[in-house]
Amino acid sequence: MSTAISGIRLTCVKRPWCNNMSSELRFTATTQTEHLHARYTGTGHADMTKYDWLTHQHRDTCASIVGHFPLSLYLAIGDNESIGRVKFEMTERMLQPCGPPPEKDDD
Amino acid sequence: MSTSTSPEQLQSYTAPKEVLDEFHEMLEEEGFDPFAETANKRQIAARQSDYQKKRFLVDREGGVSKDAFADGSDSGSDYAEAMRMVRLEKEEQRVRRAIEEKERREREEGQNKMDLDRTPPREDLEAAAAAMNANTAATPRKKRRWDVVEPGATLPDQSATEKSTEWSKEALEQSTPKKKRSRWDATPADMSSGALGETPKRSRWDQTPVAGQVSNILATPLGLGGLPSLPLGVPFPSMDDKHNRYLSDEELDAVLPAAGYVIVPPPEGYALQNPSRKLLAPPTPHLTGFQIQDDSDAAATLAAAGLAPEAPTEIPGVGALAFFKAEDAQYFGKILKEEDESELSVDELKERKIMRLLLKIKNGTPPVRKTALRQITDKARDFGAGPLFDKILPLLMERTLEDQERHLLVKVIDRVLYKLDDLVRPYVHKILVVIEPLLIDEDYYARVEGREIISNLSKAAGLAHMISTMRPDIDHVDEYVRNTTARAFSVVASALGIPSLLPFLKAVCRSKKSWQARHTGIRIVQQIAIMMGCAVLPHLRNLVEAIAHGLSDEQQKVRTMTALGLAALAEAAAPYGIESFDAVLRPLWIGIRQHRGKGLAAFLKAIGFIIPLMDPEYASYYTKEVTVILIREFQSSDEEMKKIVLKVVKQCAATEGVTPGYIKEDILPEFFKAFWVRRMALDRRNYRQVVETTVELAQKAGVAEIVGRIVNDLKDEAEPYRKMVMETITKVVTSLGASDIDERLEIRLVDGIIYSFQEQTTEDQVMLDGFGTVVNALGIRVKPYLTQIVTTVLWRLNNKSAKVRQQAADLTTRLAVVIKQCGEDQLLSKLGVVLFEQLGEEYPDTLGSIIAAEGAIANVVGMTQMQPPVKDILPRMTPILRNRHEKVQEASINLIGRIADRGAEFVPAREWMRICFELLDLLKAHKKGIRRAAVNTFGYIAKTLGPQDVLSVLLTNLRVQERQSRVCSTVAIAIVAETCGPFTCIPAILNEYRTSELNVRTGCLKALSFVFEYVGPQSAFYCDSVVSMLEDALTDRDLVHRQTASTIVKHLAIGVAGLGCEDSMIHLLNLVWPNCFETSPHVIGAVMDAIEAMRVSLGPGVLLSYVLQGLFHPARKVREVYWRIYNALYLGAADALVPFYPDLGELTDERNVYDRHPLQIWL
Secondary structure (H helix, E strand, C coil): CHHHHCCCCCCCCCCHHHCCCCHHHCCCCHHHHHHHHHCCCCCCCCCCCHHHHHHHHHHHHHHHHHHCHHHHHHHHHHHCCCHHHHHHHHHHHCCCCCCCCCCCCCC | CCCCCCCCCCCCCCCCHHHHHHHHHHHHHCCCCCCHHHHHHHEHHHHCCHHHHHHHHCCCCCCCECCCCCCCCCCCECHHHHHHHHHHHHHHHHHHHHHHHHHHHHHHHHHHHCCCCCCCCHHHHHHHHHHHHHHHHHCCCCCCECCCCCCCCHHHHHHHHHHCCHHHHHHHHHCCHHHCCCCCCECCHHHCCCCCCCCCCCCHHHCCCCHHHHHHHHCCCCCCCCCCCCCCCCCCCCCCCCCCCCCCHHHHHHHCCCCCCCCCCCCCCCCCCCHHHCCCCCCCHHHHCCCCCCCCHHHHHHHHHHHCCCCCCEECCCEECCCCCCCHHHHHHHHHCCCCHHHCCHHHHHHHHHHHHHHHHHHCCHHHHHHHHHHHHHCHHHHCHHHHHHHHHHHHCCCCCEHHHHHHHHHHHHHHHHHHHHHHHHHHHHHHHHHHHHHHCCCHHHHHHHHHHHHHHHHHHCHHHHHHHHHHHHCCCCHHHHHHHHHHHHHHHHHHCHHHHHHHHHHHHCCCCCHHHHHHHHHHHHHHHHHHHHHHHHHHHHHHHHHHHHHHCCCHHHHHHHHHHHHHHHHHHCCCCHHHHHHHHHHHHHHHHHCCHHHHHHHHHHHHHHHHHCCHHHHHHHHHHHHHHHHHHCCCCCHHHHHHHHHHHHHHHHCCCCCHHHHHHHHHHHHHHHHCCHHHHCCHHHHHHHHHHHHHHHHHHCHHHHHHHHHHHHHCCCHHHHHHHHHHHHHHHHHHCCCCCCHHHHHHHHHHHHHHHHHCCCCCHHHHHHHHHHHHHHHHHHHHHHHHHHHHHHHHHCCCCHHHHHHHHHHHHHHHHHHHHCCCHHHHHHHHHHHHHHHHCCCHHHHHHHHHHHHHHHHHHCCCCCCCCHHHHHHHHHHHCCCCCHHHHHHHHHHHHHHHHHHHHHCCHHHHHHHHHHHHHHCCCCCHHHHHHHHHHHHHHHHHHCHHHHHHHHHHHCCCCCHHHHHHHHHHHHHHHHHHCHHHHHHHHHHHHCCCCHHHHHHHHHHHHHHHHHHHHHHHHCHHHHHHHHHHHHCCCCHHHHHHHHHHHHHHHHHHCCCCCHHHHHHHHHHHHHHHHCCCHHHHHHHHHHHHHHHHHHCHHHHHHHHHCCCCCCCHHHHHHHHHHHHHHHHHHHHHHHHHCCCCHHHCCCCCCCCCHHHHCCC
16 A cells, blocks of 8 residues: 555665664664665654654545545545545645645754 | 524514505695695686686787866877777787798798708808898887887887888877877887876886886886786796795805805806897896895885795784785785885875775775775775776786685776766776676676676766777777677677667678678677577667678678677577568578588578577478588588587477478488487487487477387497487487387387396486386386386396396386286285385485385385285384485385375384384484475374374473474474364463473473464464463563564464454453563564564554554654554555544644544545
């Protein structure tokens, strides 16, 4: 499903938290799976902000509605719209579903 | 006892002769270095063929070339110059050849005058010498090597002679010193004159000891200062080796007596006459007298290389190295000694830094190497391409280079290339010179590395620059250079795409100037096809068109290469693309009538690859055309031709359009006459080729036709030939069956097979396979011959040679099914009894075969009818199980397993118990097949005996010390649980868990984990019964306990998913969850697995509610763990999580809205 949400698989994302991972865990067998996981969109990390996390949730929700016909049907009836319109709006909504990212405070 | 009574008394007392010999050997071994031999083999150059070694001989050091794309860079030579250099070189080669020819002629003429036996008259000698001198003087720009002392006086002479030809005039005028070809070993003539000013860029790479640099060079013995070792293929007796250098005056004084010796002064007027003869004597200190060498590079080098007793492994500024070779000293001389860094310029410092890093990478231990590699990569752009490659490339040309070093240096180049990107342009040629030889290395990985470098290089430098750099080498005089260049070009094509290179390729293949260029162009296409395989398909037509005209080239070599190129293209394109070859079909088929020898072979090869692409009717037509030639060439004595002809016949026969009738009438008679002769069986490669081709022909012509032709040869007197016949018959019968074979042929066949089986002197698989295959294929038709065959077998089973007995047993294994088919049961029981008597066999290989044969008979006969009865066989097998030989083990376990499966009731339970004990050992056999057979057998036995007894044995076994055997027992328990139902085992395991012994408890947990893994969904019935035990295990202090318990939870959770055990699963999850903070890798792995399994059985929503507690925990360590679980959860069930996300609308602020409105709609 995560691939449906945003089809891009990030191949070489340099993520800052990979380095400050607690040291004893860095060498364990799970490190590899962890790295693998970190490459997918929608996964999180210890320094994730609520904005990022919730944005992903919203996108997943939209994708889920688009992907499951009964859900889009339900919404279409509720909104009194055509199914196509619902799906379209859901897709459009995936761009910044919670509004623009909070301003960065310089630290 | 007096001496007279014992006349044989020893003269003296001494040690026995053997002892003395032994001491003597030990003495000899003292100075023996066991690694000396292997060290030599590790060197790449030592293994290479003469052709590959040409890289040392061919002198093609390209200078730094101009980067046409960079603005305002006018250093380095550009394309036009490079091309002119190549032309010069060709002309030079031509002139040289002419001179050699002339000299040879003169010598032959002079031969009559100069009788070699007598001293020739003085005037003759002088005349000859004068002629020789004239020759050398007349040689325009004869390649000057570093070792030729170049008197300034020759310069005017030379230019005077060069003026006579126009090319040399132009060359001389245009070649200002900076554009002068800089070779490693050629001394630019005008260097010494000094009038023409500074050489713009001289790297140490091409520094040459000439007059201008003498002061610096003289202190440096040969081989230092970055000179490549030696232009010849011989190991180089280096001057700085302590074994080879001249004795010094001091040393001579010490060796010789003081009185009676005088030092003779050199005669007056003595001068070194012809220094060019002294190829190996460069200007070294020995010629100029003693020199104080302290504090110079050379001193440090000498100290490091030859004179110091041991090579240093600790270099200032570098630290400890894994090794240091004497040869390294010449490259790293500068950093071997301590020097005051404050006095060095920035460039010098940079150079030293690079050298240190390279030394660390080349000779360092892995961690040192790693950091150095990273540093050199990071700083690559600061160092610059020039200084880096000036250091790296000479190292790669070193003769004593070993695989590991080469690999590391190539790796450095690769990394550096990536960083330098387009800065690398001026060095492309230099790099190519060093890397191209890798493309023809015999080591696959070296070839791959070479390809990678060249492809990265072409991506960095761009197509235009690559072409302009490599273009001059395309018609280089030396074939080696052209060959490697072609390969490099094919790599460029695959890196940058064939279409971008096509226009250039077309132009080169049509070059009018030289046939070499055309030849190389076509070879590039060939290499592209070989390298890229079916990826050539989109460009096939273009590629074929590019080279097609080469078939009618006037140069034989070009025609041959074109045919080979077409063959490669057709092979790569198969089975598509015949339409692209339309244009070349005619010339090819005409060509085979016009050519002979090598050329013909190439043409035939091309045809062989093109025919399979054709439509059936065309294939048949063209095959008929080519067959005439093929049949003519059947007679060829050339091995290469024979192979190609066989291959083409095979390819033609395989095509659809060729009819059986045609093959039978037109090909077979000649084919058998030419190839089915004894001689063909002697050469291994011919042998295989003939067999393959015949089998292919049989596919069309049928079994009877082929077998009928060769069956009589089964009684041939030459054994290798009989073997060849047998192998062919085997393969033909395997693929086509024996139904075609009529009665008469059948008699001859069986007769021949029995004969050749009995007559074989070297027992190998071929005869055995053949016998088995034919008999099985004939099936019931073999009945009349069975008595004879079985008699043979029985007789051979009692042969004194173990091999023969083994083979007879193996044959029995293969025949058993057929004998049963024929209803000859009494023959089988006879064999069974004889084999049973043979169970005392001492050779394990033979014993294994005998047991396997017994097993095969038991298989077909059945346990009830088996003679001797199984109750006799099994006790006999018990001790054999202890045999450590794998073959014996496997055969016995198979036999026992079979009996346990089918006829367990014929054997008393006590015997089975005994076997159980023996089997435990087999559970840890190395071979997987044995372990699996043992495990299965265990299951069968448990089924017959009932689980109680076996289980008690196994549980007791958990107490033993040896870990391996405990593990095996746990596996066995799980098997018993699986075959006899979990209810038989789980109570016993739970009961056993109550003992205090740690090993036993761990064993129980392990067994349980296997049980749940094996029984899957059945676990639902036992879930509640094990919960209390798991509670205990999961709260144990022992890590391993919790780990194993987590594994059980994992298997349990997956097994019961969707079966309504959620309540106990939640309970177990609560017990597992706190363990998620464990750090030991195995434990955390098992815990995470258990949690993931819980996701399956409980659903992601429940898990999410657990995870939410810690995602934004103030402690980072907690957050990290929780996010890791969250990620696993998310990737496993992202969609299913949507309804479970908490409603966080309350976090909404003026900027962001966090309500999930679509979910708030209610109908």
